[in-house]
Amino acid sequence: MKIAILGTRGIPNYYGGFEQFAEFFSVYLVQKGHEVYCYNSHNHKFQEKTFHGVNIIHQHDPEYKYGTFGQFIYDYNCIKDSRKRDFDIILQLGYTSNSIWYFLLPKKPIIITNMDGIEWKRSKYSRPVQQFLRFAERLAAISSDYLVSDSLGIQTFLKKRYKKDSTYIAYGAHPFTNPNEAILEQYHVEKENFNMIMARFEPENNLQMVLDGVVKSKDETPILVIGNHNTKYGEYLKNRYQNNASIRFMGAIYNLEHLNNLRYFSKLYFHGHSVGGTNPSLLEAMASKALILAHNNDFNKGIIKQNGYYFANAEEVKNLLLTIKKNDNLQFIQNNFEAIVNEFNWDKINGEYLSLFEQCMARSKTGK
Numbered sequence: 103m104k105i106a107i108l109g110t111r112g113i114p115n116y117y118g119g120f121e122q123f124a125e126f127f128s129v130y131l132v133q134k135g136h137e138v139y140c141y142n143s144h145n146h147k148f149q150e151k152t153f154h155g156v157n158i159i160h161q162h163d164p165e166y167k168y169g170t171f172g173q174f175i176y177d178y179n180c181i182k183d184s185r186k187r188d189f190d191i192i193l194q195l196g197y198t199s200n201s202i203w204y205f206l207l208p209k210k211p212i213i214i215t216n217m218d219g220i221e222w223k224r225s226k227y228s229r230p231v232q233q234f235l236r237f238a239e240r241l242a243a244i245s246s247d248y249l250v251s252d253s254l255g256i257q258t259f260l261k262k263r264y265k266k267d268s269t270y271i272a273y274g275a276h277p278f279t280n281p282n283e284a285i286l287e288q289y290h291v292e293k294e295n296f297n298m299i300m301a302r303f304e305p306e307n308n309l310q311m312v313l314d315g316v317v318k319s320k321d322e323t324p325i326l327v328i329g330n331h332n333t334k335y336g337e338y339l340k341n342r343y344q345n346n347a348s349i350r351f352m353g354a355i356y357n358l359e360h361l362n363n364l365r366y367f368s369k370l371y372f373h374g375h376s377v378g379g380t381n382p383s384l385l386e387a388m389a390s391k392a393l394i395l396a397h398n399n400d401f402n403k404g405i406i407k408q409n410g411y412y413f414a415n416a417e418e419v420k421n422l423l424l425t426i427k428k429n430d431n432l433q434f435i436q437n438n439f440e441a442i443v444n445e446f447n448w449d450k451i452n453g454e455y456l457s458l459f460e461q462c463m464a465r466s467k468t469g470k
Contacts, residue, residue: 103459104137106187106211108180109195111163112142113153116356118302119382120195120218123273128156130452139187141180159183173199181206191459197242198235204245212462215246217256217268219377219401240264248462250455252380255400269458272380272405274451275389275442278362285363289352291324294428298364299372300328300383303336308374308397313343315419322348323369323423328361330354365390369428372419373402380405385446388438393428395419409434409441 107124115121124140131138132155140156142148143163151158161179165172177200184192189211194200196218207213217239243249243260249268251257257270283293297316301307309327316325331340331351343349355361365371371392375381376399384405387394396402398412411426413419428435 103190103463104188105131105139105459106184106189106192107138107140107195108177108184108192109197109200109216110141112146112148112158112160113140113156114148116147119273120216122382124195125153126274126448127452127455129154130448131456132156134456139189141183143176170199174202178203178206184208184211190463193455194242194246197238199238201238201242201245204241207245212248212466213246214248214250214458214462215242216250216252217242217260218252219256248458250458253401254404269454271451271454271458272446273382273385274446274448275382275385276448277439277442278366278390281366282359282363283367285360286367288360289326289364291326291364291367293367294369296324296326296368297370297372297423298326298328298368299374300361300387301374303329303331303333303339305335306375306377308376309339310342311397311413311416312372312374312419313339313346313349314416315413315423316349317343317346318416318420319423321423324348324350325372326350326352326364326368328352328355328364361386362390365392368392370395370423370426373397375402377401380446385442388446389442391435391439393426393431393435394438395422395426405441406438409437 107128110121110124111117113121113125113128115125128138128140138156139159142158142160144160145163145166161176161183163172163176165176181200181203185208192211192213194215197215243264243266249260249266251260251268251270252272254270257268260266260268286292299309299312301309303309325348327349331353340351365387371387371394373384373387373394373396376397394406394410396406396410396412398414411422413422
């Protein structure tokens, strides 16, 4: 099959979950003998024409100049280019800035869209933007040939709202089995004597809730806050906690080996995400044998089930900080790790996507 992946900033990953998936899945497809193309922003750090056999198509991305509006232009450029490539399948990752161009998609390829989370519920967006995202979601749902849901909650939502079936395929993670304690020296922390939280700096990821709980607890254990904090919200949080020496804003870290070791050797790992489907960083925490304390919502509960602790406010965060010990919860950690091995491993996830592609191609040929 000749396959294109749209909707990311490109590979290798320097940004987020979709980029991570696109990197792993595209290379997997090449290894299985398929011809694969991935669209990259023109200013992506990786400027080569191929990545482990994946063809890279750089397209102009004016996000650096126009902000969010630039994403619409980038997606337009990608879709316009796809019209001349004779693809069999186009996999769209997300819909927020590409579904309005659905009428420009080429007619021959099968269009498969991963619908991501329920984007219009994100509190960072104004009401007009939320209304637009509901519109964009609807366009993607009704214009795609096939839909993918990354959580059972999203699958149920799409069926209820749009009467559309979708294939449930979660994200994946690689089991982490080679810890290297020496890496901790670079971050000035010691084994199981630091906590961490990793997220984009957005209100619905509840960084403030967790950090308010840290302040309330008066716990002096360092907490590493990992994510790009050079944003308006990031500046707000840094100012809010500037007098608390235990709260350390580390910036974004993309070195997966370093992240895995930090998660593995952490005392408590907070996961504050409250909107969306299966979050990649949650799976990676499970794969790294972290003890997980997650925001209390159905998306997180659907993944870690009873094998973690939940919080819904800063007071509950405080209480967890003061009472939970990692060594008392080794079975939770092992259960989550086994879930990665058996249910959320990348080979299984990639195989499920490829199986879906093959089924879609077969239906296309038979007209069913």
